[in-house]
Amino acid sequence: MINKVVDVVPLGLIAIATVASLPLSAGEAPPEPDTYRMENYRAPTPQTLAGARVLTTSEAEIEWRNGAVFVDVLPRPPKPESLPEGTIWREPPRPNIPGSIWLPDTGYGELAPSIEDYLRTGLARAIDGGSSKTLVIYCLKDCWMSWNAAKRAISFGYSNVAWYPEGTDGWGSAGLGLENSEPEPRRGQAR
Numbered sequence: 732m733i734n735k736v737v738d739v740v741p742l743g744l745i746a747i748a749t750v751a752s753l754p755l756s757a758g759e760a761p762p763e764p765d766t767y768r769m770e771n772y773r774a775p776t777p778q779t780l781a782g783a784r785v786l787t788t789s790e791a792e793i794e795w796r797n798g799a800v801f802v803d804v805l806p807r808p809p810k811p812e813s814l815p816e817g818t819i820w821r822e823p824p825r826p827n828i829p830g831s832i833w834l835p836d837t838g839y840g841e842l843a844p845s846i847e848d849y850l851r852t853g854l855a856r857a858i859d860g861g862s863s864k865t866l867v868i869y870c871l872k873d874c875w876m877s878w879n880a881a882k883r884a885i886s887f888g889y890s891n892v893a894w895y896p897e898g899t900d901g902w903g904s905a906g907l908g909l910e911n912s913e914p915e916p917r918r919g920q921a922r
Contacts, residue, residue, distance in 0.1 A: 767882060768875035769840035776878050776896050782885040783892040788901040791828075791867060794893060799865035800857045801831040803899070804838035804880040807914060826909035828869070828902050832857050833914045838876025842883075849917050854884060856915075862891075869895035 763777040779785060786794065795801060803825070810820045825833060837850040858864055866889055868881040874896075881894040895901070903909050 767840035767879045772838070772875045773871075773873060774875065775873055776875055780878060780881055780885075780894045783881050783894045786867065786893050786895045788895075788897050788905045788907075791869075791893075791895045791897075791902070792905070792907060794865050794867055795828065795830070797865075799867050799893070800861075801828050801867045801869065801895075802854065802857060802880070803827050803831050803833045803835075803870055803912070804868060804876050805833070805835060805870040805874070805898075806838070806876065807835040824911035825914075826899060826903070827912040828899060829908055829910045831912060833912050834880075835914045837883075838870060838874075838878075838880040840875075840879055845918075847883075849915075850880065850883065851887060852918070853915050854887065854889065858889075862889075865891050865893050867893045867895050869898040871898045872896065872900035874898065 760775055760778045763779045763781065784790075805825065808822055814820060827833060832853060834850055834853040836846055837853070839846075842850065854866065858866065866884060868877050868884060870877040870880075877894060877896065877898060881892050884892050897904075899909060
């Protein structure tokens with residue numbers, strides 16, 4: 732819900748009235764917030780991200796062909812609580828843009844210090860000293876996780892950040908290949 736200004740025309744006089752909490756129209760993008768998104772992560776995203784380029788699928792493909800670093804931030808699926816005792820849990824595969832690194836759980840609005848460190852370390856390792864490389868951050872369409880993570884990368888000092896809001900949904904819909912990936916290990920965790 733956002734506030735909108737609408738024209739009210741009583742008896743031929745024009746007045747401005749504020750109408751609070753009008754829902755977004757279908758297909759309407761919300762405005763870019765000043766802070767990180769803290770809830771309802773699977774919802775329409777803004778069309779902008781200050782400090783980052785916003786990529787279409789064709790632009791993302793060009794960046795991919797030119798050697799940009801692609802980072803997926805989609806969270807790992809949780810283990811179902813209702814599994815019978817002794818059931819072996821195998822996470823479903825994550826189809827990803829080829830060559831991407833997957834840093835799950837790093838797109839929430841607020842991060843525990845260990846997860847923020849995981850993101851910082853993962854981005855530094857992905858860039859591998861190539862500060863001029865484009866860093867493309869994504870997850871799924873209509874997912875604030877990638878918006879938050881790209882905003883956070885900018886706050887870390889990365890200057891060549893691109894946000895790909897269509898993510899693997901847009902990539903796959905365009906007929907571009909996806910490959911299953913594993914998350915990057917966290918400190919003290921083996922692959």
